[in-house]
Amino acid sequence: MKASRTTKAFQYIALLGYMVFLGFPLVWMLSTSFKPPREMVEIHPTLVPHNPTLDNYVEAFTEQELGRAALNSLQVSLATAVLTVLVALPAAYALARFKTRLGTVALGWVLLSQLFPFVLLVIPLFLILRQVDLVNTHAGLVLVYVVWALPFALWMLQGFVRNIPRELEEAAAVDGATRLQTLRRVVAPLLAPGVVATSLFAFISAWNEFFFALVLLKSPDLATLPVTLARFVGVEGIARLGPLAAGSLMATIPSLLFFAFLQRRLTSGSLAGAVKG
Amino acid sequence: MTTFAEARRRSDRTTVYLLLLPALLPVLVLSVVPLLRGIYLGFTDARAGRNADTSFTGIENYRELVNDDLFWSAFRIGLVWSFGVTILQFVLALGLALLLDQPLRFRGFARVMALVPWAMPPVIVGIMWRLVYHPDAGLLNEVLYRGGAEGLRHNWLGDFSTALPAVILVGIWAGMPQTTIVLLAGLQGVPRELHEAAAVDGASAWQRFRSVTIPNLMPVIIAITSLDFIWNFNSFGLVYVLTAGGPGGRTMLPMLFAYEEAFRYGNYGYAAALGNVMVIIIVALLALYLRRRLREANA
Numbered sequence: 001m002k003a004s005r006t007t008k009a010f011q012y013i014a015l016l017g018y019m020v021f022l023g024f025p026l027v028w029m030l031s032t033s034f035k036p037p038r039e040m041v042e043i044h045p046t047l048v049p050h051n052p053t054l055d056n057y058v059e060a061f062t063e064q065e066l067g068r069a070a071l072n073s074l075q076v077s078l079a080t081a082v083l084t085v086l087v088a089l090p091a092a093y094a095l096a097r098f099k100t101r102l103g104t105v106a107l108g109w110v111l112l113s114q115l116f117p118f119v120l121l122v123i124p125l126f127l128i129l130r131q132v133d134l135v136n137t138h139a140g141l142v143l144v145y146v147v148w149a150l151p152f153a154l155w156m157l158q159g160f161v162r163n164i165p166r167e168l169e170e171a172a173a174v175d176g177a178t179r180l181q182t183l184r185r186v187v188a189p190l191l192a193p194g195v196v197a198t199s200l201f202a203f204i205s206a207w208n209e210f211f212f213a214l215v216l217l218k219s220p221d222l223a224t225l226p227v228t229l230a231r232f233v234g235v236e237g238i239a240r241l242g243p244l245a246a247g248s249l250m251a252t253i254p255s256l257l258f259f260a261f262l263q264r265r266l267t268s269g270s271l272a273g274a275v276k277g
Numbered sequence: 278m279t280t281f282a283e284a285r286r287r288s289d290r291t292t293v294y295l296l297l298l299p300a301l302l303p304v305l306v307l308s309v310v311p312l313l314r315g316i317y318l319g320f321t322d323a324r325a326g327r328n329a330d331t332s333f334t335g336i337e338n339y340r341e342l343v344n345d346d347l348f349w350s351a352f353r354i355g356l357v358w359s360f361g362v363t364i365l366q367f368v369l370a371l372g373l374a375l376l377l378d379q380p381l382r383f384r385g386f387a388r389v390m391a392l393v394p395w396a397m398p399p400v401i402v403g404i405m406w407r408l409v410y411h412p413d414a415g416l417l418n419e420v421l422y423r424g425g426a427e428g429l430r431h432n433w434l435g436d437f438s439t440a441l442p443a444v445i446l447v448g449i450w451a452g453m454p455q456t457t458i459v460l461l462a463g464l465q466g467v468p469r470e471l472h473e474a475a476a477v478d479g480a481s482a483w484q485r486f487r488s489v490t491i492p493n494l495m496p497v498i499i500a501i502t503s504l505d506f507i508w509n510f511n512s513f514g515l516v517y518v519l520t521a522g523g524p525g526g527r528t529m530l531p532m533l534f535a536y537e538e539a540f541r542y543g544n545y546g547y548a549a550a551l552g553n554v555m556v557i558i559i560v561a562l563l564a565l566y567l568r569r570r571l572r573e574a575n576a
Contacts, residue, residue, distance in 0.1 A: 008381075015376050015383070018369075019390050022453065026393060028416040029405045040414050044422065091300035098293045102301070113308065114504070115559055117511045119535040120315035120552035121308070123323075123545050128311060130327075147307040150300060208398035210514040215540060226400040230518050233404060241414060248401045259396040 033057070033245035040241055056242035057250070066247050068221060069228035073251075076138050076213075076224060077206040080145040084153050084202035085195055087146065092157035093187075097166075110151035122215050129216065136218045144212050149202040156201060160194025161187075197261075204258045225251045318549035325543030338550035348551065350526060351534035352558075357441065358516075358530055359509040362448035367502055369449060370456035377457070378464045395454035403518025406447045410434050434520050440527045444519055451515060452508070456501055463497030464490070499570050503563055510559055531555055 027047070032040075034052040039045065060066050094100070125144060126135060134140030164187060172182040210226040217223055223231070229251060232244050319338060323331040342348045377388055394402065409416045410433040418430045433443040467490060475485045491498075513532040516522070522529035522537070531551065539548035 011376055011379060011381060015381060015387055018373050019387060022390055022393060025405050025409050029408055032408050045414050045419055087299045090296040094293045094296035098289060100293050102297055114507055115556055116312055117532055117552045117555045119539060119548050121311050123318060123539055123549055124311035124314035143307060147303045150304060154300060210400050226398055229404060230400050233518055241408065244404060245408060248404045252397050252401050255396045259392055
């Protein structure tokens with residue numbers, strides 16, 4: 001089945017069209033982030049800035065509000081990642097190694113909960129967190145994020161546990177290792193990539209989240225990066241577009257790194273050799 | 278008398294529950310309970326404020342919703358948005374997935390590029406497209422000017438007639454990767470022999486696409502379009518940043534409307550009722566869709 005020349009040409013043109021559609025908004029934001037304010041008000045903006053400058057980045061960095069928001073986001077996302085993994089790890093091990101109906105129930109709940117709009121969830125959450133004085137605190141937000149990331153984290157981690165051949169654990173037991181020793185010496189090292197991937201997932205989902213942060217945090221000093229950036233949108237003058245673009249790009253870097261990382265992981269298939277040996 | 282195996286099984290079960298507890302408890306307290314309470318709130322007159330009394334009002338909220346023009350408008354816009362984004366996104370993503378499945382040069386690069394929108398937080402996507410649509414400093418107007426179509430220059434997000442289509446385009450862009458990746462994985466699962474057999478029998482590319490690719494891909498198509506539809510109907514952040522529901526409510530999606538009701542006006546009960554209606558609509562539409570597809574599959 002060889003495609004004709006015209007078909008091939010058409011395919012390349014179509015692919016180019018897709019790449020332009022997918023890539024150009026990002027290129028434009030990149031270009032905007034390097035433009036000095038003067039070029040922003042030009043009647044006909046150009047793709048390549050005449051006088052590219054790093055001022056927007058410096059300004060976004062030193063802007064007190066953005067810096068603080070980035071720190072808030074970092075704090076919340078790190079706490080979410082650590083807590084999610086700590087809570088998910090034992091449960092994932094149980095789901096992967098023991099037969100239990102709870103696994104099916106959990107998965108059913110994950111799918112079902114997709115149906116419900118966040119309003120239904122966020123109002124009662126707000127009321128519950130208020131009862132225990134956790135509204136408008138990072139701790140409250142982290143709790144919500146952990147619960148939110150948990151189902152997918154569980155599913156991801158139990159897949160990683162399943163990939164560790166049971167034979168390895170049995171071999172260790174035969175050699176006289178206790179259960180705890182087996183977990184520490186055999187399972188933990190093999191599970192490390194899975195733990196990294198899962199905590200990264202939890203980190204990114206907290207880093208990118210907007211709705212809960214918008215509703216549950218009231219004071220501007222506590223706001224996370226997406227909320228602070230979104231607040232800038234309403235009030236920006238045209239001259240403020242540069243720092244806004246620069247700040248947005250910097251806020252995207254963690255997720256871009258995450259996806260770059262995942263790409264490699266997904267293609268590596270690093271466990272196959274452990275059994276065949 | 279308990280046998281050794283039975284005792285072993287029982288201790289295993291205790292272990293399992295102990296291991297699962299730390300994960301299940303938070304989900305129960307902060308996901309299942311709030312959701313049930315949220316559904317209940319939809320039948321009350323709950324309002325913001327610490328000391329506000331809440332009483333059960335039955336279907337009062339829903340009677341009010343039926344007479345609320347803003348609700349009907351949000352409902353209509355929500356359907357246009359969800360169907361528009363889901364369908365167009367599916368068509369575009371299928372095209373891209375088919376291309377990425379071909380032995381083309383730059384395919385690796387294209388696959389990475391196809392992931393970019395996924396790697397961006399919705400708020401940033403919104404900000405980015407505001408820069409593209411910006412009436413003065415925006416890319417789109419400049420491209421139109423350079424292309425000699427200056428008459429088409431527009432305040433895309435600010436104009437009553439273009440705001441919704443402009444927002445839908447962003448929705449399509451933002452959801453392309455997930456749909457494309459899932460469809461591509463589905464395409465790679467279609468047995469090559471089927472294609473070859475059809476080609477030997479003299480089927481054209483289009484005939485092969487219709488009678489081999491599509492039927493084999495159907496389960497994947499149903500799954501991803503259903504999920505896309507749910508996600509789109511419940512989406513919030515993207516449009517909140519792009520237009521906040523404006524101009525004049527032209528892009529007021531149901532979720533934005535519910536958010537305003539709950540957190541601007543403090544009508545918790547009313548907003549929750551709206552949420553309940555949204556769930557019912559989604560379930561009804563999905564049931565219709567899945568039933569038709571299943572019947573087609575069995576025919």
